[in-house]
Amino acid sequence: MAFTVLQNTKINTGDFIFSYPETVVYPVTPLVSAFFYSPNGVLTLKIRATLYINSEDQINPTVEEPVELGTTLQMYFDYDFSEETPESCNVWYIEVDYTSETVGNLNEVVSYLKDLDPETSKGTTIVVKP
Template structure:
């Protein structure tokens, strides 16, 4: 089991503001996609995600854990946030390449933005594209 972070980039220049905050849950779950491709002949799962982090205390997210369970992969983007609902966000784009002996069995990816202290998380599930 092996993963490589190929990109972590802040993609907004100015603070991002949600126009309607009435249905937001915190932390805001990542928006993610996952697709297989061949990297120098090796079947690889590319996981792409955008994560929303409080712009007043912005720091790049860290890939804390990646767990493969049967046909599912769980990936955790960790950061420390202040427990209040932010007014503005920095939007981070993250790409991860994942390979394993059983990568071809994976059908879903669950991605989580996880606060590390105290530990709380919100997540999304996506089907793997081919």
């Protein structure tokens, strides 16, 4: 199995503020898409994630090595979340290519935004687009 982080970039230039912050639960679950493609004839799962992280935290989130659990790929995006509700967020775009001998068996991706201190997480499940 192999994974490559192709991009890990803050994409907003000013602070991102939710229009209705009272409806947002922090940490915000990752927004994720996943689909198969075959660069150079190798079946690859492309995972794209958007993360909303407190704008006071300027350190890029990290990506743990994904784990296959049957037909599910489990991914963790790590960061250090302040326990206070943020006034504004930075929006991070992360793009990952994942390959393995059994990548074609995967039909869903479960991704977590994992706070390193204390260790907690907020996750979402998506179906892989064929």
